[in-house]
Amino acid sequence: MSTMTSTMQDKAKKRGDELIIEANACLNAYVLFGFGKSTKHREAADKFKMAGNSFKIAQAWDHCGDAFLKANEHYNLTGDDALDALTCLDEAGQAYKKNKGDNNIALSVLRQAVDTYNLDGRFARGLKALESIAEIHETDENWEGAVETYEQIAQLALNDNKPSQANKWHLKMAGILSEKMEAYADAGEIFKNVGNQSMNSNLGKYAAKGYYFQYLCCLIATGDCVAVEAGLESCKNTDYSFVSSREFEFIQRLNCAYLELDNQEYAQACADFDAISPLDPWKTTMLLKGRSHIPDDESTTIVSNHALNEVVVGDDTYDDYDLM
Secondary structure, three states: HHHHHHHHHHHHHHHHHHHHHHHHHHHHHOOOOOOOHHHHHHHHHHHHHHHHHHHHHOOOOHHHHHHHHHHHHHHHHHHOOHHHHHHHHHHHHHHHHHHOOOHHHHHHHHHHHHHHHHHHHHHHHHHHHHHHHHHHHHOOHHHHHHHHHHHHHHHHHHOOOOOHHHHHHHHHHHHHHHOOOHHHHHHHHHHHHHHHOOOOOOHHHHHHHHHHHHHHHHHHHHOHHHHHHHHHHHHHHOHHHHHOOHHHHHHHHHHHHHOOOOOOHHHHHHHHHHHOOOOOHHHHHHHHHHHHOOOOOOOEEEEEEOOOOEEEEEEEEEOOOOOO
C-alpha cells in the first residue's frame, strides 16, 4: 500500500469515527412531546450511512458493516425510508463479507436483504445478494450450502423468465457437484438438461454438444458402464448429429475399454483424443476418476513431467494431462 493511499484511508477512518459521534448526538437530541422524532432518526441514519461510506474508503469493513446496520435500523424507525433502509442492509452484508471474519454475520444480514428484496419485487437485487451468499459458502468450503444457494438463484431467474441466466447458475452447481462433492451423476443430469434446453435454438445446438460431452464424462467418472451406454443412447436420440462426433466415439471407446478392464486401451483413447482436442483440467479430472475404476495394469508406466505426464504404452509414448 502506498503512503498516499494509507493517508487517504486514515483520513477516511477518522472522518467515519467523527460521523458516528455526530449520529449519536442526533439521537440524543431532545424532542418535545415526540415532535421531530422521525427527523431525528433520519438525520442520524444519514450520518451513519455517511460513516459507512467513509469506512468503506478506509477498508475498515467491520466498522463499515456496523455503521450501515445502524443506518438501516434508524431509516426503518422513520417509517418512510424503506428503500434507504434496504440499501444499507445490503451494504452491511457486503461489508461483513469483505471483513473475512465471522461469515455467519454476513450470511444473516444478506439473507435478511434477500427476503426484503423479494417481498419488494426487486428480484435482480435479491439475486445479487444471493450470489454473495453463495460465494461466502464457497469460501467456507460449505459446498452443500453453495449448491443450495445457486439452485435458489437459478429458480429465481426462471421465475423472472431468464432461462439463460438460470443455466449459468445450474452449470455453476454442476461444477461444484462434480469437482468438490464427487456427485457425478447429479452433475451429469444438470449438464444433460442444459444440453437439452440448448437444442431448442439454432444458436444453442452447437453448445449442446459440449454439454452432452460433459454429461458423458460425469457418467464415465461414476464407473457405471450401463449408465454410460444409456447416456450415449439418450444423447444420440436428442441430437442426431452427436453420434458422428469425435466426442461420441471417444466415450464409446472409453466405455469399451472399461468393460474389458483394459487400462492400456483407456490410456490410448485418452491420448488419441487429447492429441486433436486438448482435454481441459475438469475433463481430465473426470477421466482420471473413471480410470480409477479399472484395476491397475503394470504394463502402463507413468512418468511425471511438470503439469503433463508421459504415458508410455508398449513402445509408444503419448503426452496427456495427468490421465495415467
